[in-house]
Amino acid sequence: MAFFEQEIHDAPTTFLSKYVFSFDHKVIAKQFLWYGIAFLGIGGMMALLIRWTLAFPGEPFPVIGPMLFPHTGGVVPPDTYAMLFTLHGTIMIFFAITPILIGAFGNYCIPLLIGARDMVFPTLNMLSFWLAFVSAVLLLASLFTPLGGAAGGWTSYPTLSTLIGSAGVGQTLWCLSLFVLGVSSTMGAVNYIATIITLRAPGMGYFDMPLTIWGLWLTAILNAIFLPVLGAGLLLLTFDRVFGTTFFLAGAAATSGSGDPVLFQHVFWIFGHPEVYILILPAWGIVSDLLSFFARKPAFGAKATALAMTSITILSTLVYGHHMYSTQMSPLLTQSFMMLTMTISIPSAVFFANWLGTLWKGAIRFQTPMLFSLGVVFVFGLGGLTGLYLATVSTDLYLHDTYFVVGHFHYTMAASVLLGGFAATYFWFPKMFGRMMNETLGKWHFWISMIGLNGIFMGMMIIGHAGMHRRIYNPFVYEFLQNLIPLNMFITISALTMGAAQLFFVYNFVYSMFKGPIATQNPWEVGTLEWTIPSPAPHYNFKEVPVVKCGPHEFGNPNLSGKDFQYQTEELVRA
Ligand code: HEM
Numbered sequence: 001m002a003f004f005e006q007e008i009h010d011a012p013t014t015f016l017s018k019y020v021f022s023f024d025h026k027v028i029a030k031q032f033l034w035y036g037i038a039f040l041g042i043g044g045m046m047a048l049l050i051r052w053t054l055a056f057p058g059e060p061f062p063v064i065g066p067m068l069f070p071h072t073g074g075v076v077p078p079d080t081y082a083m084l085f086t087l088h089g090t091i092m093i094f095f096a097i098t099p100i101l102i103g104a105f106g107n108y109c110i111p112l113l114i115g116a117r118d119m120v121f122p123t124l125n126m127l128s129f130w131l132a133f134v135s136a137v138l139l140l141a142s143l144f145t146p147l148g149g150a151a152g153g154w155t156s157y158p159t160l161s162t163l164i165g166s167a168g169v170g171q172t173l174w175c176l177s178l179f180v181l182g183v184s185s186t187m188g189a190v191n192y193i194a195t196i197i198t199l200r201a202p203g204m205g206y207f208d209m210p211l212t213i214w215g216l217w218l219t220a221i222l223n224a225i226f227l228p229v230l231g232a233g234l235l236l237l238t239f240d241r242v243f244g245t246t247f248f249l250a251g252a253a254a255t256s257g258s259g260d261p262v263l264f265q266h267v268f269w270i271f272g273h274p275e276v277y278i279l280i281l282p283a284w285g286i287v288s289d290l291l292s293f294f295a296r297k298p299a300f301g302a303k304a305t306a307l308a309m310t311s312i313t314i315l316s317t318l319v320y321g322h323h324m325y326s327t328q329m330s331p332l333l334t335q336s337f338m339m340l341t342m343t344i345s346i347p348s349a350v351f352f353a354n355w356l357g358t359l360w361k362g363a364i365r366f367q368t369p370m371l372f373s374l375g376v377v378f379v380f381g382l383g384g385l386t387g388l389y390l391a392t393v394s395t396d397l398y399l400h401d402t403y404f405v406v407g408h409f410h411y412t413m414a415a416s417v418l419l420g421g422f423a424a425t426y427f428w429f430p431k432m433f434g435r436m437m438n439e440t441l442g443k444w445h446f447w448i449s450m451i452g453l454n455g456i457f458m459g460m461m462i463i464g465h466a467g468m469h470r471r472i473y474n475p476f477v478y479e480f481l482q483n484l485i486p487l488n489m490f491i492t493i494s495a496l497t498m499g500a501a502q503l504f505f506v507y508n509f510v511y512s513m514f515k516g517p518i519a520t521q522n523p524w525e526v527g528t529l530e531w532t533i534p535s536p537a538p539h540y541n542f543k544e545v546p547v548v549k550c551g552p553h554e555f556g557n558p559n560l561s562g563k564d565f566q567y568q569t570e571e572l573v574r575a
């Protein structure tokens with residue numbers, strides 16, 4: 001129910017108010033999209049530098065290597081290697097995936113899919129983007145400090161991240177950058193939560209919301225609760241670095257009587273485990289909707305899917321200790337965390353089964369957004385299963401800090417979240433830009449990416465299982481890892497393939513924005529509210545606030561004539 005009057009203000013006319021400091025959620029969504037895609041490129045290049053080093057240590061990176069590292073003739077130096085994997089992780093998680101799924105599609109979808117004219121706090125929304133921009137400037141600036149950027153890993157564990165491990169200003173700027181980004185995302189999260197609670201169109205109950213909105217809503221709730229925890233940890237770390245406090249100082253207990261590096265791990269993972277669900281929930285929601293849309297069937301057990309996502313959200317706050325089995329915490333604690341982690345399998349199995357139920361006997365349309373959604377089902381299945389080996393204390397003690405963990409989290413985060421983000425991009429592109437993307441290029445993009453990323457992450461799990469540890473500069477110096485050289489080369493070639501596949505996307509995106517065929521109002525034949533208005537969506541979305549009469553997945557009702565779906569604004573045709 002709409003508690004607030006939703007006015008229509010005049011459309012902005014100046015360049016600045018229209019495109020730069022815009023209050024319109026759709027423009028802010030696009031700003032986040034450009035931001036995320038740009039960082040995806042930067043983070044991706046860093047990944048290729050890392051992979052090159054692991055497959056061909058001591059050999060210069062082709063073409064751009066000599067420009068980046070002239071003093072070594074183009075070879076990535078060891079200290080730069082540590083910086084590269086730190087910033088690769090940081091950038092991909094906080095500056096690429098988060099802005100694309102949450103910043104861009106959160107902003108774009110929430111008002112449109114719930115029938116609102118904008119977010120409930122448009123000014124806060126604009127500030128949220130510009131704070132994210134400040135954060136990016138801080139991060140990039142850290143690269144140009146005398147001792148270079150942060151090098152303590154994306155988790156920035158002390159002592160790697162204290163003055164002892166990294167003396168430079170780069171690490172301090174990294175902390176500040178993430179702190180500012182945390183403030184920005186918290187502002188966004190509060191806005192999303194409030195908007196979904198107060199601005200749903202008349203008639204839209206919580207279970208009439210598309211599952212996309214469920215995912216984004218739960219994500220926003222986790223963000224609002226746990227980003228401040230990360231903020232607190234980062235602030236304390238900054239104090240240790242700048243003001244000489246000893247919160248995380250190793251050995252402080254023996255001298256000054258307080259301080260412990262493991263304390264940081266607790267603080268980090270109390271945030272960090274929910275964070276991985278913050279990233280996956282929007283993708284789960286989007287995929288749950290798209291599978292139904294393109295299988296032309298109601299989403300199987302939609303209510304159960306929403307409730308399963310909710311239970312996972314709650315459980316995700318209770319399992320962070322599974323990242324710390326090897327810190328010698330008490331066996332009672334490790335076993336409790338293990339049991340709680342395993343419990344997540346139950347709701348996961350429910351919605352995974354619901355996905356398969358949705359596909360079962362569907363009249364599937366294999367268009368690009370659907371291919372990417374099916375890709376998510378596949379890779380998330382693998383990511384979830386490998387999680388079980390890590391959740392089990394006995395196997396994790398061996399696998400911890402190996403490439404198996406890297407393979408696991410790339411399947412769940414890189415692969416699932418990225419493919420989910422692409423599904424969303426191909427799906428909402430017509431509504432965003434009023435034009436269609438090219439299907440053939442989209443399919444090439446999908447298949448080559450799929451081959452590339454499975455080569456990469458499956459390979460990582462194999463070398464991890466064989467004992468190769470993560471964050472290693474030159475694996476070839478260890479005799480027991482030399483057998484893995486061909487596999488490491490294979491992974492690197494897969495990574496180059498994956499990188500090349502993205503050129504199809506970039507070309508398709510840019511070309512279609514200007515020259516793609518004009519999109520109709522509802523090119524995918526879907527009944528949610530955004531498809532009841534013209535493409536691209538007009539200023540203030542809905543001339544009249546729509547009244548919702550049925551759920552988002554009404555497909556294949558035999559009493560419908562002439563079409564197989566109905567709009568959420570239409571009275572449900574009874575059988
Ligand atoms: C389905 C159930 C899942 C289980 C049981 C599970 C379990 C685990 C465990 C036990 C670890 C710690 C391994 C170690 O460091 O030794 C881990 C690491 C990780 N998982 Fe999962 N996971 C699951 C799903 C996910 C999902 C959905 C995501 C992300 C969207 C995710 C992202 C990560 C990340 C990022 C790390 C590594 C963080 C780091 O050390 O840098 N996991 N997982």
Ligand SMILES: [Cu+2]
Pocket residue numbers: 272273276319320322323
């Ligand atoms: Cu976790």
